[in-house]
Amino acid sequence: xxxxxxxxxxxVVPPTTERVRKMLEGTTRPADEIVVSVPPxxxxxxxxKIAINAVMxxxxxxxxxxxxxxxxxxxxxxxxxxxxxxxxMSVGPIFVVNGPITLDIGMNSGINVLGHGNRANSxxxxxxxxxxxxxxxxxxxxxxxxxxxxxxxxxFCFSENEFSSPWPSLAESRGYDSAQNVITAFxxxxxxxVMDQKSRKPDSLIRTLAEHLISTVSSRVVVGMDAMxxxxxxxxxxxHEAGWTKERFLEEITEMMMIDTDNIIEGSNxxxxxxxxxxxxxxxxxxxxxxLLLVQAGGTAGLFSAIIGxxxxxxxxxxxTSKEILL
Amino acid sequence: xxxxxxxxxxxxxxxxxxxxxxxxxxxxDGLTVGLLDISKGRGDIFLNRLEEKLSDSGIKILRFxxxxxxxxxxxxxxxxxxxxxxxxxxALAD
Amino acid sequence: MHDIDDIERRGIPAVMIASTPFEDAxxxxxDALGLDVxxxxxxxxxxxxxxxxxxxxxxxxxxxxLDTLIR
Numbered sequence: 001x002x003x004x005x006x007x008x009x010x011x012v013v014p015p016t017t018e019r020v021r022k023m024l025e026g027t028t029r030p031a032d033e034i035v036v037s038v039p040p041x042x043x044x045x046x047x048x049k050i051a052i053n054a055v056m057x058x059x060x061x062x063x064x065x066x067x068x069x070x071x072x073x074x075x076x077x078x079x080x081x082x083x084x085x086x087x088x089m090s091v092g093p094i095f096v097v098n099g100p101i102t103l104d105i106g107m108n109s110g111i112n113v114l115g116h117g118n119r120a121n122s123x124x125x126x127x128x129x130x131x132x133x134x135x136x137x138x139x140x141x142x143x144x145x146x147x148x149x150x151x152x153x154x155x156f157c158f159s160e161n162e163f164s165s166p167w168p169s170l171a172e173s174r175g176y177d178s179a180q181n182v183i184t185a186f187x188x189x190x191x192x193x194v195m196d197q198k199s200r201k202p203d204s205l206i207r208t209l210a211e212h213l214i215s216t217v218s219s220r221v222v223v224g225m226d227a228m229x230x231x232x233x234x235x236x237x238x239x240h241e242a243g244w245t246k247e248r249f250l251e252e253i254t255e256m257m258m259i260d261t262d263n264i265i266e267g268s269n270x271x272x273x274x275x276x277x278x279x280x281x282x283x284x285x286x287x288x289x290x291x292l293l294l295v296q297a298g299g300t301a302g303l304f305s306a307i308i309g310x311x312x313x314x315x316x317x318x319x320x321t322s323k324e325i326l327l
Numbered sequence: 328x329x330x331x332x333x334x335x336x337x338x339x340x341x342x343x344x345x346x347x348x349x350x351x352x353x354x355x356d357g358l359t360v361g362l363l364d365i366s367k368g369r370g371d372i373f374l375n376r377l378e379e380k381l382s383d384s385g386i387k388i389l390r391f392x393x394x395x396x397x398x399x400x401x402x403x404x405x406x407x408x409x410x411x412x413x414x415x416x417x418a419l420a421d
Numbered sequence: 422m423h424d425i426d427d428i429e430r431r432g433i434p435a436v437m438i439a440s441t442p443f444e445d446a447x448x449x450x451x452d453a454l455g456l457d458v459x460x461x462x463x464x465x466x467x468x469x470x471x472x473x474x475x476x477x478x479x480x481x482x483x484x485x486x487l488d489t490l491i492r
Contacts, residue, residue, distance in 0.1 A: 006337050015335045041453045043339040052337045083397030086446075134337040142449035145442070316366075316395035343455030349432045351492040360490075363424065369467050369475055373438075376479035377486070384487075399423040409431040414490045417424055420439035421467035 001056075006134055008126065008154055012056035023051040026061030027068065028327065035068055036075035038136035039082040040143045045071070045135045050127070053134055057127035057155070062105050063120055066183060067127045069325040070095050070157070073185035074128070078319040084187050084311065085138040088145050091311040092153035094188045094228070095125055096295055098171035099181035101325060102159035109161035111299035114152075114191045114230065114306060126155030150190035161297045165236060167246040170295050174322050181325040186228055186293060187318040188308040189217075196235070197303040202242045205235060206249065209305065210256035214286050216309040220264040220274045222284045226291040226310035226320065232298035235305045246294065257286035288313065293320060352413065359387040361412035365396040370419035377416065396420065422450040425458050436489040438482065440465040459489035 001007055001014070013019065024031050024047065031048040038045045047068065054067050074081045074093050084091060097107060108118035116122055133139045140149065162169035162178070171182035194212045199205035209229065216227045239249055261282050266274035285291075291313060298305075311317055352358060360381055362374045378388050391408055393400035400408075408415060428435040436459040439447060444462055451458045463478045470478070 001334075015337060017333050017335060020335050038339075040450070041339070043341060045339075048335075049337065049339075052335045056337055077398075080397060083395075086397065130337065135339045137339065137449075137453050141445060143446055145446055312397065316397055343453060346429075346456050348457065348459060349429050349434050351434050351490060353492055355487060355491060367467075369470060372472050372475040373463075373467075373479050376476040377483065380479070380483050393424070399427070405424060405427050405431075409428055409433050412433060415425070415428050415433055415435040416438065416486060416490075417435065418438035419463070419467060420437065420443055421465060 005139070006056070008129060008133065010154070012130075013058055015052040015055040019055045020048065020051050023055050023059070023061050023064055024048065026064035029068070036071045038071070038075055038131060039138060040085055041137040043135050043137065045131065049135050050131055053130040054123075054127040057130050058119065058123040059127050060105070060119065063124050063127070065325050065327050066097060066101065066105070066120075066124050067131075069183045069323050070124065070128045070185065071131060072323045073183060073321040074132075076321055079185055079187070079321040080318045081132065081136075082138075082143070084318050085132070085144045087311060088147045089189075089311055090146050090148040090150050091187050091189050092146075092150065092156065093125075093128065094152060094186045094308060095128070095157040096170055096184045096186070097124075097157065097159045097182070097325075098162055098169045098176070098184070099325070100179070101181040101327075103163075107159035109159040109297045113158050113297040113299075121158050122155065124155070125152075125157035128157075129153065129155050152188075152190055158297060160295050161233065164233075165296050166240050167236070167296065170293060171322065173246065173294070176322070176324065181327075182322055183325055184293075184320060184322040186226070186308070186320045187311040188228060189310075191230065191306040191308050194305045194307060195303070199238065202239045202244055205238050206253055207256060210253050213253070213292070213307060214257055214259070216286070216307055218273070220271070222259050222264070222275070222286055223288050223291070224312060224314075226287060226293065226313045228293040228295060228308040228310070230295050230297050230306040230308065232302055232305050233296070233300045234303050236296050250292065250294065253292070254285060254287070258283045259286055355384070355386050355414070357385070357387075358413040359389060359411065361389045361391055361408045361415045363400070363408060363415055363417040364390070364392040365417060365420060366393055367396040367419060367421060373419045377418070422447065422454065422458055426454045426456050429456060429458070434490045435459065436461060436486055438463060438486065440467050461485050461489065
C-alpha cells in the first residue's frame with residue numbers, strides 16, 4: 001500500500017471489504033452518498049471512500065461521523081483546503097471537537113491532549129488527511145508545498161475540556177449550544193509552549209500570554225493571521241477563580257496586544273521584514289476581532305499553555321470553520 | 328476468508344481524460360493578450376515589464392488581477408478574460 | 422493551474438509562469454487535470470528581488486513565453 005502511495009508514511013490497516021462494511025455501520029448515511037468534493041482536484045467523495053480511508057487510519061466505526069464532519073468543514077470555499085495545501089507555510093488542518101460525542105467515543109481533552117496515545121484523537125485527523133491525499137490528490141511534494149511541515153499534519157484532532165469549565169466552549173462561542181456535537185477546523189502550525197509558573201494573579205498571567213501571542217508567526221505580522229490559544233486547566237483556573245468571564249479575558253488580552261506600527265515597519269530595529277513604511281504611526285491589533293480562538297484543554301497539573309499559530313485569514317486565506325456532526 | 332484478501336481502493340480511481348492544448352495562432356500580431364496577476368508579491372513588477380515588451384511588439388494588452396493567489400480566479404473573471412483576450416499569461420507563482 | 426485549465430477549456434491559449442520549486446507541483450497538477458498546461462519557470466526566490474532583478478527575470482523568459490502561445 002505504501003508503494004501504491006496510499007499511505008502517509010506510517011503503516012495502515014488494510015481496508016478489507018469486511019472492515020469497510022463494519023466501518024460503514026458507524027453512520028446512518030448511505031455508503032454511496034456524495035458528501036464533499038475533495039481538494040485539490042475537487043473529486044466527489046462518497047461515504048464509502050471516507051470509510052475506506054478511516055479503516056486505513058485505524059478509526060473505530062463510531063469515529064466515522066466525526067471524520068465525515070471534519071471533511072465537511074475543510075472542503076469548503078471558506079476553509080480553502082487547496083490553499084492550505086499549496087502554501088509554503090508550515091500549516092495544516094487542526095480539528096477541535098465539542099459536545100457529548102467526545103465522551104461517547106473516548107476522546108482525550110486531558111493529559112498530553114495535543115500529543116499521541118488516544119485512538120480517537122490520533123486517527124480522526126489522520127483519516128481526514130488520508131482522504132485529502134488519496135481522494136483529493138493532495139500530497140507532500142505534489143500540491144502540498146509546505147517548506148517545513150509539522151508533525152500534526154499526520155493528523156491533528158483533539159477535544160476541549162468543556163465539562164469542568166465555567167466558560168463557554170469554543171463551539172458555544174461560535175454560536176452552537178452545549179448539547180450539539182460540533183467540529184471546528186482551524187489552519188495552524190505546530191503547538192508551542194507558553195510557560196508561566198509564577199503568576200498567581202490573572203492580571204499577571206494574562207500579560208505573559210499576551211507577550212507570547214504577539215510573536216505568533218512573526219511579531220511583525222498583525223491582523224492577517226489568527227491563533228488558537230490552548231489554555232491548560234491550571235492556567236484557566238487563575239481566571240475562573242478570580243471571577244473573570246471569557247469575554248473579559250478576550251477583551252483585556254486584545255487591549256494588551258495593540259501594536260505600535262513604528263516598531264514593526266520594514267527597516268525598524270535593523271530588520272528588513274515588516275509593514276510598509278506608509279503604515280507608520282498607527283496602532284493595530286495583533287489579531288482581528290475573533291481572531292484569537294480560545295480552547296481549554298490539557299492535564300490538570302502544569303502551569304503551561306500552548307499557542308497554535310495560524311495562516312492567512314479571511315477570504316484570501318482560510319477561515320476557521322465549524323459544522324455540526326451528524327450521527 | 329476470501330474477503331480478507333480483497334482490499335478496497337482508497338483513491339478517487341479517476342484518471343482524467345487527456346485533452347490537448349487549444350489551437351495556437353501563427354503569430355501574435357494584432358492579437359490581444361490578457362495578463363493575469365495572481366496577486367502574489369512582486370508579480371506586478373514582473374508583469375509590468377512583460378507588458379512593456381509585449382506592447383513594443385505591437386500586441387494589445389489587457390490587465391487582470393485575481394483577488395487572491397490562494398484560490399482559483401472567480402468564474403466571472405475567467406469569463407471576462409476569455410471573452411476579451413486571444414491569449415493569456417498568468418504570473419507569478421512562487 | 423485551474424485558471425489556465427479553465428481558460429484553455431474556453432479555447433484560449435494560455436501559459437502560466439511560476440518559480441522553479443513549483444515544477445513538480447505543476448507536473449502533478451497537470452497530470453491530475455489531464456492537460457499538459459503550458460508553463461514557464463523563473464529562478465527562485467522572487468519575494469526578495471529588486472525591481473531591476475524582476476525586470477531581468479521577465480526579459481529572460483519573454484521569448485519562451487511567447488513561443489508557448491503561438492504555433
